[in-house]
Amino acid sequence: MATNRAIVYIKPGVVEVQDISYPKLALGDRKCNHGVILKVVSTNICGSDQHMVRGRTTAPSGLVLGHEITGLVIEKGSDVEFMQIGDLVSVPFNIACGRCRNCKEQQTGICLNVNDSRPGAAYGYVDMGGWIGGQSEYVMVPYADFNLLKLPNKDAAMEKIRDLTLLSDILPTGYHGAVTAGVKPGATVYVAGAGPVGLACAASCHLLGAAVVIVGDMIPERLEQARSFGCETVDLRKDASLADQIEQILGIPEVDYTIDCVGFEAKGHGADAEEQPATVLNDAMNITRAGGGIGIPGLYVTGDPGAKTEAAKEGSLSVRFGMGWAKSHHFHTGQCPVMTYNRNLMHAIMNDKIKIADAVNVQVISLDEGPKGYADFDKGAAKKFVINPHGMAY
Structure with missing residues (x-):
């Protein structure tokens, strides 16, 4: 048998x-x-x-x-x-x-x-x-x-x-995040997360013709991997805000498009950051230009028994959606x-x-x-x- x-x-x-x-x-x-x-x-x-x-x-x-x-x-x-x-x-x-x-x-x-x-x-x-x-x-x-x-x-x-x-x-998923955000030739892009999907997304942004791809993470080895194929990086362990670090790279504190490749186990910023599941989504709205787009291939769930709050255990997050509305952002979520x-x-x-x-x-x-x-x-x-x-x- x-x-x-x-x-x-x-x-x-x-x-x-x-x-x-x-x-x-x-x-x-x-x-x-x-x-x-x-x-x-x-x-x-x-x-x-x-x-x-x-x-x-x-x-x-x-x-x-x-x-x-x-x-x-x-x-x-x-x-x-x-x-x-x-x-x-x-x-x-x-x-x-x-x-x-x-x-x-x-x-x-x-x-x-x-x-x-x-x-x-x-x-x-x-x-x-x-x-x-x-x-x-x-x-x-x-x-x-x-x-x-x-x-x-x-x-x-x-x-x-x-x-x-x-x-x-992961390659179609990263590419999907870039496409649904709106990445096009000459674009500036921030990719949240330098895990495999984030790196696949960054490579996809290059394939789509982005001018600058910035990848953020808290793990030095993953940031080094992103730099190995031409990405700029931001170290989220630093106290400097994400917008400030982007400004140091681009000269302005915003990008055309952001892709969330982290999902619901996201942490806040700083060396001692704790889990804050809405961090990436709120950062994305803050640093994406008015009229820009946000792709969300990162996983969010309806049931999370390990979450720190009762709301988060059922996928309810404190997202500052009014900022995204005011800036006319478009969002795209879900499976690729x-x-x-x-x-x-x-x-x-x-x-x-x-x-x-x-x-x-x-x-x-x-x-x-x-x-x-x-x-x-x-x-x-x-x-x-x-x-x-x-x-x-x-």
């Missing part, structure tokens, strides 16, 4: 590699003829996974983690027409049916048919439909013809697998609809228009090294950990 191993959430701060069931082409008791089974080539640890592992969501013990997946098709259902055995594919983290109104309008992050409790679903994530995650050796993907992006030249793609593995989430961007970004990678693995400092690790990767990432490592379950990614 075929076996399968995966990284499983146990309790706050603890994940383990465990034996799990080999995937079936089934949704509960119902045959999933539109699905495929993948041999996982690469699967990444995401900051969104870290929120769960820190105990900052209502994720249940035993959840198989992982929503950033690249794999080989090894089995397919009878209704799958366009994906073939042996295809190398990128899996958008959004699970989408391709049939509902939102999918037909390219809003695949809020598909109406794949989650009984709310619009939108993802692999291995709390409240996102109960789908089994892909930090594993094998995984089932439904609605395969619609969801999967075939990487057309398998040999060439494997040579760039460290870059292409990022198509499942990966399929809107992943094909074009694949071509950008294959034609050397973006070196995303270098920008986010990919480190390839084994499945058994996954728990240590989680621990190192939680300490602020300036790396993007890519899990290599079968030794195929390098």
Whole structure:
């Protein structure tokens, strides 16, 4: 009998590699003829996974983690027409049916048919439909013809697998934040957060032609990583305000566009800053010019048991929205609809228009090294950990 191993959430701060069931082409008791089974080539640890592992969501013990997946098709259902055995594919983290109104309008992050409790679903994530995650050796993907992006030249793609593995989430997510904020050639941009999504967003801003990209964080190694590919940086441990530090770079205390790549675990400023979940949103309105835009790919949740206030535990934050209204800002929130961007970004990678693995400092690790990767990432490592379950990614 075929076996399968995966990284499983146990309790706050603890994940383990465990034996799990080999995937079936089934949704509960119902045959999933539109699905495929993948041999996982690469699967990444995401900051969104870290929120769960820190105990900052209502994720249940035993959840198989992982929503950033690249794999080989090894089995397919009878209704799958366009994906073939042996295809190398990128899996958008959004699970989408391709049939509902939102999918037909390219809003695949809020598909109406794949989650009984709310619009939108993802692999291995709390409240996102109960789908089994892909930090594993094998995984089932439904609605395969619609969801999967075939990487057309398998040999060439494997040579760039460290870059292409990022198509499942963080590169489209960072790019989405930049696009929805309004970044265009010649723009000045502030990116809050130098984790992998923030760095992917900064690289995307360069791809979109921004003149100056400023990245803010509190971890020196992450700021150094941002500088390694041409970003300016601000150190949020300093007492100087964010506006003052931006003025030192640009000569004025504002930017055209801001992207929040931090989310609900944001801290205030200064060396001894404590958690203030609305900090980034309020800063964004303060330092974005009148008429500018704010993209918010950073995660905000409706249930946060680790929050410091009762309001924040249900996602209610003290946001100074009147400032944004007065300055005619536009805001864009929510999951990235990966399929809107992943094909074009694949071509950008294959034609050397973006070196995303270098920008986010990919480190390839084994499945058994996954728990240590989680621990190192939680300490602020300036790396993007890519899990290599079968030794195929390098």
